[in-house]
Amino acid sequence: MECTDLRSYLKHPNAWNRLQQVYGAGDTGATKIAETLSDPTSQLEYLDLSINEITDVGVQAIAVSLKHNRRLHTLRLWRNNIGPLGAKALADHLQSNDKLSSLDLWSNNIGDEGAGYLSRARLPHITSIDLSANSITMAGIWEIVQGLRHNPIKELRISSNGIGDEGTRIVAEGLHGNATVTLLTLSVSNIGDAGAIALATMLERNSTLTSLSLHVNRIGDAGAIALGKALEKNRTLTYLDLSVNNIGNEGYASLRRFPININTNANPRIERGGIVDELYGIYNDAYNTLGTTYNEKCNVIRYAWIVMGWTVLNILNLISSVSKKDPTEVARLLLRHPWMTSSADNKTHRHKIMGPSEKR
Numbered sequence: 001m002e003c004t005d006l007r008s009y010l011k012h013p014n015a016w017n018r019l020q021q022v023y024g025a026g027d028t029g030a031t032k033i034a035e036t037l038s039d040p041t042s043q044l045e046y047l048d049l050s051i052n053e054i055t056d057v058g059v060q061a062i063a064v065s066l067k068h069n070r071r072l073h074t075l076r077l078w079r080n081n082i083g084p085l086g087a088k089a090l091a092d093h094l095q096s097n098d099k100l101s102s103l104d105l106w107s108n109n110i111g112d113e114g115a116g117y118l119s120r121a122r123l124p125h126i127t128s129i130d131l132s133a134n135s136i137t138m139a140g141i142w143e144i145v146q147g148l149r150h151n152p153i154k155e156l157r158i159s160s161n162g163i164g165d166e167g168t169r170i171v172a173e174g175l176h177g178n179a180t181v182t183l184l185t186l187s188v189s190n191i192g193d194a195g196a197i198a199l200a201t202m203l204e205r206n207s208t209l210t211s212l213s214l215h216v217n218r219i220g221d222a223g224a225i226a227l228g229k230a231l232e233k234n235r236t237l238t239y240l241d242l243s244v245n246n247i248g249n250e251g252y253a254s255l256r257r258f259p260i261n262i263n264t265n266a267n268p269r270i271e272r273g274g275i276v277d278e279l280y281g282i283y284n285d286a287y288n289t290l291g292t293t294y295n296e297k298c299n300v301i302r303y304a305w306i307v308m309g310w311t312v313l314n315i316l317n318l319i320s321s322v323s324k325k326d327p328t329e330v331a332r333l334l335l336r337h338p339w340m341t342s343s344a345d346n347k348t349h350r351h352k353i354m355g356p357s358e359k360r
Contacts, residue, residue: 017071018046025049030058037065037072048076050104056086063089067096078106078130087114091121098125106157107133112140119147128155132185136161138170145174152180159187159213168195172202179208187215187241196223200230203237213241215263224251231258239263 022029030049036042049062059082066072082090087110094100103126108114115136118129120143131144141163144156158171168191175181189195196219203209224247231237241263242255255262 017043019044019048022049022052025052025054025058027055027058027061030054031061034058034061034065037062037069042069042071045071046074047072048074049080050076051079054080054082054086056083056089058082059086060089063093066100067093069097070099072100074102074104075100076102076104077108078104080108082108082110082114084110084113084117086110088117091117091123094126095122101125102128104130105134106130107160110134110136112137112143115140116143119143119151121147121151123151126151127153129153130157131161132157133160136163138163138167141167141170145170148174148178148181154180155183156181157183157185159185159189159215162188162190164190165192165195165198169198172198175202175209176205178206182208183211184209185213187213187217189214189217191217191219193220193223193226195219197226200226203227203230203234206234207236210236211239212237213239214245215241216244219245219247221248221251223247225254228254228257231255231260 019033022033025033029052033047033049037044037047054077059077059080062075063086066075080086082105086108087105090103090105094103110118110131111134115131115134118131134140136144136158141158141161144158147153148156161167163171163186168186168189171184171186172195175184191214195217196214199212199214200223203212219242224242224245227240227242228251231240237260239261240255243263245264247255247264252264255264
């Protein structure tokens with residue numbers, strides 16, 4: 001939907017209460033939408049302005065309009081560039097709003113400063129917040145954890161900030177006695193066994209968290225075993241995502257005993273060597289080059305390499321389960337197939353696949 005005459009459309013009696021797929025809004029379009037939100041007759045309940053090049057100027061207008069808005073419950077602003085000042089505007093004005101419950105700020109370059117503004121504000125009606133991919137370091141993570149003491153967040157998404165084991169320890173310690181957070185995502189966060197062990201210690205004491213996502217990290221058997229031991233005591237967690245880590249047979253065995261939904265796809269539970277090592281090399285290479293500035297277009301390409309490797313390994317595992325053959329053997333059979341060998345030598349072809357990661 002284009003932003004031309006958007007305000008007139010939204011004032012129409014038959015206008016939707018959901019506005020999404022807005023293109024090219026920018027700060028001008030955001031200001032027009034803000035005028036609609038300020039109108040007491042506005043019917044908007046769900047607003048998605050993602051990927052619209054909105055800066056702190058546009059979000060300032062939206063924040064002011066929300067000060068008295070009593071209908072909008074979801075605001076999605078991911079992949080804009082509101083920065084710390086935009087986060088401050090939202091923090092200042094949403095304290096007077098008692099309706100908005102879900103705020104998505106994924107990839108907005110708010111940094112530690114912006115995370116601090118939002119965390120120190122009193123936002124009792126915000127139950128879901130996404131601050132992923134915002135270049136937030138341990139200082140910002142500490143602010144977020146402190147904010148949980150006075151803000152009843154239920155869903156906390158802080159993935160793709162590269163906080164590592166130390167940042168994860170801060171989060172884990174903050175959730176020891178927390179009674180509100182039910183969902184936590186820490187995917188693509190450079191978490192190793194030490195971070196997983198800190199989370200395991202938290203799970204032994206926490207009785208609120210039901211969903212934990214640790215997708216695309218570097219957790220190995222030691223971390224998985226610690227999480228498995230924690231699940232012996234924890235009775236509330238129902239979903240654990242450990243896909244695309246470095247968990248082997250020993251770690252997997254410690255987890256599969258529990259009757260909860262545990263995703264361990266694309267972990268090295270299969271025989272290593274040949275095509276399997278090459279596929280793991282693709283997404284491990286990509287992961288190791290992921291930076292903390294996720295607004296860079298190159299990082300989208302790098303993440304695509306991760307997903308590609310993960311997807312191919314999932315396909316191998318699926319074929320293996322149906323054919324009752326080892327996944328490595330399935331890979332070898334596929335490579336011998338005529339459509340894989342007719343145009344080029346397999347080895348040459350596979351080197352071409354590996355090319356982008358080798359050049360980095």
